[in-house]
Structures are given as C-alpha cells and as structure tokens.
C-alpha cells in the first residue's frame with residue numbers, strides 16, 4: 169500500500185466539513201489536533217492519528233434510518249441495544265465508511281474508529297489516543313476531573329484511559345443508563361493491568 173500523504177488530510181477535512189454539522193465538525197477538529205499532540209508524545213504515526221481523529225465521528229450526522237440501512241445492506245451485525253438506539257452504530261458504520269468512502273485500509277485506523285466509544289481490552293496506542301482525545305479535546309467542558317485527565321493523558325496513557333473509563337461508568341450508572349458490555353470489559357482489563 170502507498171503511504172498516507174498529508175494531502176489526504178486536507179481532502180478528508182473538507183469532506184467532513186460538508187458531512188458534519190458545525191458543532192460536530194469543531195469537535196472533530198479538536199479530536200484530530202489533540203490526537204496529533206498525543207501521537208507526538210507517544211511516538212505514534214502523526215498522520216494516522218489525524219486521519220483517525222478526523223474520521224472517528226464520520227457517521228454521527230447520518231439519520232438513524234441511514235445508519236440502519238447501511239448495516240442491512242452490507243451485512244453489518246446489529247445487536248438489540250443498537251437497534252433500539254441506532255446512535256450507538258456510529259462507530260461501526262463510521263469504520264465501514266472510512267474504508268468504503270475514504271479508502272482507508274490501515275487496520276489500526278479502522279480499529280481506532282470502530283472502538284472509540286467503548287474502547288476494548290488491549291487497545292493499540294493509536295486506539296487509546298483516539299479514545300482519550302475524544303474525551304479531552306478542548307471543546308469538551310462538562311466531564312468531571314477533566315483537568316486532571318488532560319494532564320494525565322500526556323503523562324501516562326493507560327492511567328488516563330482508566331480514569332476516563334471510571335468516570336464514564338460511574339456517570340452511566342448514576343443516570344441509570346445501560347452500560348455497554350464492552351465498556352465494562354475494557355474497564356476490567358485496564359484496572360487489572362495497572
């Protein structure tokens with residue numbers, strides 16, 4: 169495969185600007201730049217971090233009907249929770265669109281998009297970076313412990329990850345929301361290895 173060129177980033181950014189609403193596009197730029205900074209800090213490919221950051225929410229501004237029809241058409245499995253709340257499909261559908269519409273075939277980038285909402289046990293550095301950047305990008309204001317987590321992100325990736333998972337789980341439990349099995353699995357994995 170040919171290496172990714174920086175020109176691709178401009179193209180992807182333009183396309184995302186057209187696809188996403190304003191707020192989501194601002195968030196997307198925040199994630200891409202934050203991911204690039206973390207990539208510098210942890211010796212990860214900066215271009216890959218930017219591409220994954222730019223594309224992570226590419227299916228967020230589709231209608232639920234559209235997300236479901238893409239899944240049906242391309243035999244992407246949906247579980248009960250996803251059928252009830254098709255917003256949850258944006259990571260799965262996003263990783264599919266990254267391949268089909270943006271011609272991204274780097275497995276690490278695809279995984280980073282696929283796993284950006286729940287995480288998964290034993291993530292790659294790039295996957296961790298996108299998961300964390302999504303949470304700490306400058307446009308985020310409301311999460312508790314944000315300052316501490318932002319500092320930690322540049323000090324210890326795994327500890328920052330664990331802090332985010334902890335806060336996410338306690339938030340979901342406090343609001344009585346259903347906790348995705350994978351979020352819990354991810355938390356269990358990273359709390360054991362720290």
Ligand code: FE
Nearest residue numbers: 224225284285
């Ligand atoms: Fe997302």
Ligand code: FE
Nearest residue numbers: 195224225302
């Ligand atoms: Fe996001």
